[in-house]
Amino acid sequence: MTDHEKLDDGAKRWLDRPGSVDIIFWILCLVCGVLFLADAFYVKHPHFEVEYLFGFYALFGFVFSVGLVLSAKELRRFLKRGEDYYD
Amino acid sequence: MIEATPPGLILIVGSFISVLLPARIRNVFMLLLPIMGIWQLTQLTHGLHVQIELFDQTLTLLRVDKLSLVFGYIFFIAAELSIIYAWHIKDLVQQVAGLAYAGAAIGAVFAGDLVSLFVFWELTAITSVFLIWAVRTDRSLKIGLRYLLIQVGSGVLLLTGALVLRHETNSIAFEHIGIESLGGILIFIAFGIKAAFPLLHNWLQDSYPEATVTGTVFLSAFTTKLAIYALARGYAGTEILIWIGAVMTAFPIFFAVIENNLRRVLTYSLNNQLGFMVVGIGIGTELALNGAASHAFAHILYKALLFMSMGAVLFRTGTINGSELGGLYKSMPWTTGLCIIGAASISGFPLFSGFVTKSMILTAAAEEGYWMAWAVLLFASAGVFHHSGIKIPFFAFFAHDQGHRVREAPINMLVAMGLAAALCIAIGVYPEPLYALLPYPVNYVPYTTAHVVTMLQLLAFAALAFAVLMRTGLYPPELRSTNLDTDWFYRHLAPKLVRSFVQCLSELGDELARWGQMGVGFILGRAFQYHGPGSWLARTWPIGGSALCVLILLGGYLIVYFI
Structure with missing residues (x-):
């Protein structure tokens, strides 16, 4: 028996099952929904006008995260070179 | 003593x-x-x-x-x-x-x-x-x-x-x-x-x-x-630091998203975290300086924890490229858990260290009315969650199982990571001892409903953005590559310029040498033409010719004298 086989217990993990990742995704959606609505239930002490916007932090987080990833992806056009570029 | x-x-x-x-x-x-x-x-x-x-x-x-x-x-x-x-x-x-x-x-x-x-x-x-x-x-x-x-x-x-x-x-x-x-x-x-x-x-x-x-x-x-x-x-309250720091928090996260080497991803995020501290120093109020010092304290711990977990991955698998890793949670569950604690701390989840330190700097920026710096820091907070909070644990330990079946990290590594993780949580849960160490008295209360809810909103929706991008296939895959950064100037451009300058010099030298040779050749040729065997000056002249020359010369002299 090789070292590799010894270390692989072969057991299927919950995460490997089809559908598990979907469950995590929908739980995340649910958490986001609850957090978004939570804005209605506490008193805000904002420093800036924009913070009064309902769900401001949620929208900010989502929009700028998507923007970050997509613009970084576009940056690859200019910045990506072969792994041995400097060699 | x-x-x-x-x-x-x-x-x-x-x-x-x-x-x-x-x-x-x-x-x-x-x-x-x-x-x-x-x-x-x-x-x-x-x-x-x-x-x-x-x-x-x-x-x-x-x-x-x-x-x-x-x-x-x-x-x-x-x-x-x-x-x-x-x-x-x-x-x-x-x-x-x-x-x-x-x-x-x-x-x-x-x-x-x-x-x-x-x-x-x-x-x-x-x-x-x-x-x-x-x-x-x-x-x-x-x-x-x-x-x-x-x-x-x-x-x-x-x-x-x-x-x-x-x-x-x-x-x-x-x-x-x-x-x-x-x-x-x-x-x-x-x-x-x-x-x-x-x-x-x-x-x-x-x-x-x-x-x-x-x-x-x-x-x-x-x-x-x-x-x-x-x-x-030396430079507390120097306003330019606010803008330098804001740029520092923002630009490295773009590189971190597309970087494949996970230890380099962490270095970009280190750079981004330094930006938060630099902004705090630039603002220079007591709250901001406390924020910078406490964030440095918390940062050293969670950054060490993250580098330790990635070091353990490199130590066991022999690679640290996101494109070659995945599924390691099966083999290295302890390292996975400890890495996630580091990731939660750097992202500023409530009950973890980043939450009680980074927020001091953000609050200081808002209190002093630096709305633009505040917005950039907020963006950077979402961004750091993206690349350090999600990308690092996700691509190393989850994502696609790449078949690495290795042993868990050595016990000494686990102990070091465990201690660092314990400190990250301790600071997050009970920040008072750290606050007592800070340069100025602390009046800041990190755990308010508004702060907890808004931070959770920011992070949960940033996570949602990641999940949506992954499911729609828009998230850029991990690729074996080099991404150009400012080192291009001194690793590529400068050597190239020096090489072409040297080549120019050597070409110029060759040209000068060629001209020199031509010049010498010309002079020698002329000399040979007049003095060489059989040339005009080397010929033997009859004595009568010489007498005639002297006669003409003297005649010319007499004419000039009389005029």
Whole structure:
């Protein structure tokens, strides 16, 4: 028996099952929904006008995260070179 | 006695002694040194100690106040964690270099004048480069040389600035400096290089991911945070730092998203976290400076934890590229869990350390009305969650199972990670002891409903963005590649320019030589034409011809004379 086989217990993990990742995704959606609505239930002490916007932090987080990833992806056009570029 | 010994010297002298000890005892001895150091710090009284006279100058090797103490404590803790993490190492070079490096950084933190600061500043450069060279490849040799050149360059600028400042103010004391004078500007740039200011930053991403597994953990703690300390001491309230810091928090996260080497991703996020501290120093209010110092403290712990977990992955699998990793949670569950604690801390989840420190800087920015800096910091908070909070654990431990079936990290690594993780949670749950260490009294309350809810909203929706992008296939895949950064200028453009300049010179030289040859050839040809065998001047002339020439000459002379 090789070292590799010894270390692989072969057991299927919950995460490997089809559908598990979907469950995590929908739980995340649910958490986001609850957090978004939570804005209605506490008193805000904002420093800036924009913070009064309902769900401001949620929208900010989502929009700028998507923007970050997509613009970084576009940056690859200019910045990506072969792994041995400097060699 | 306690106040007659600069704390850094404990580790520096200890590193020399450890060379003489047998391997088994050496490890235990090294482990005890930071504990001794922390004990010493608890005994020190505020003020200036250990002053020596040198060439009419008073050098202060031990200046104790709250700012130096908070950095002193965390540096000793970081040294202890790094030593535990490197327990299995048998390489004397790394052991001695790591210990002396930590000692040099601590020495610098307690230096009360610019000349002592310079000495320790350079010592951190010279000792730390061995943690890169210890990889012992041609590649690491080159990287180490680049690193050393830039680090020593920063020191030279610091010394030059100190001398100019000495001329301007007649003092070498390391107090508030400001950028109003030439000396102040030179020192500002020297600090800026080590703090990895935008455009001066790339030595960080070039070198840290290329050090040894344990070396990177040492490196991540000291050099850059020493620069943060130095900026806080010398340039608190310098407004330009707000903008420098804001740029620093934002631009590295774009690189981090597309970087494949996960230790380099962490280096970009280190750069981004330094930006938060730099903004805090630039704002310069008590809250902001407390924020910068406490964030440095928390940051050293979670960043070390993240580098340790990625080091364990590299140690076990032999690779650190996101494109070749995945599914490791099955083989390394403890490392996975500990890495996630580090990720939660850097992202600023409630109950983790980043939440109670980073928010002080954001609040300070908002209170002072810097809305743009505040918005950039908020963006950077979402961004850091993206690349350090999600990308690192996701691509290393989950994503697609790449079939690595390895053993869990060695026990010493797990202990070091466990301690760091415990501290991350302890600070997050109960921040008061850390707040008590800060330079100014703390009136800040991190756990308010609004703060908890808004932070959770920001993070949950950033996670949702990641999930949506992954499910729609828009998330950029991990690719084996090099991404250009400012090092392109000195690793590609400068050598190319030098090469073409040299080629130009050699072509010019060839051309000049060719012209020279042509000139000589022409002269020789002419000479040969008139003086060579059978040429006009070499011919034998009859005597009558000569008499005729003389007659004509004399005749001409007579005519000229009479006219």
